[in-house]
Amino acid sequence: MSESIYFNDNFFSAGETEIYNEKKERIGHLDLKSAFSSSVDILDTDENIHFQGYFPFFSNKWNIIDGNEKELGILRARFSLFTKAYEYDAYNREVFKIESEAFSREYTIFNQTGDTVCHFKKVNNFLESPAFQLTDFTESISTFEWIAVVMGVNAIQKRRNSSAASHGGA
Template structure:
């Protein structure tokens, strides 16, 4: 499964999720310009997943269609790479890594197997866009969209706090 999706420049409103044939297959709804929360909808308009920061925390909670928390994404300090961990409740911990100045990321399960890869494909003056490739596993590609957008929100928070 290959999906393309992006952020909005003003951090609010909906953006399409498209497949490798550029056909619309879903929507990312960035709920507010003043907060960091989102919903991911399938091609039929049904809510599938959501994401938001936990209260007073830099941890990103991923929720299922009913609003129940199904996983937690957190940043991991690393010297020469970008590292995050996604704890998918009931499935284990997945490691998200990228070399320091790369735009390519890998997500591996606890056994070290490649589950998902994604690339940031946008330019300097564009809102961030991503290409997601699901290689294996039973976790839905739309859930990975919520995870990747959460990673993007964590990075934006870190940049803002450093400024």
């Protein structure tokens, strides 16, 4: 079974944005906490928080917790020369690899046996806030948890781009 959903970041990374399924039905929303922090809450249509993602103080690792504030996993960038690489350690469950070609807007998430469990891509146009299409091929991790992972990849990339720009691209 595969399920595709759509969601986006805001231009200033603050406020609420909707989560839609393939039928364009609203299934939840993201609460992007502030333009000054990268934290995000993933909520259902009844306003229940299912997952949260955030950078701990002075860390480049993206933590993911559930609605009861139980730590579920940590996302980190991995060094790679010709690809974009990340790792999501879903504590006590599995470690997932996230990979993309260097200039691609598409990412694939693999489980430990190398099977594709999820795929996401940026589907926005130039000068618009990033929008994502997420296709989930597994039930081992909640689709809403994958949203927290995607928003973490986006937040890590934004931090890297901001850091490179402030250091003159060096």
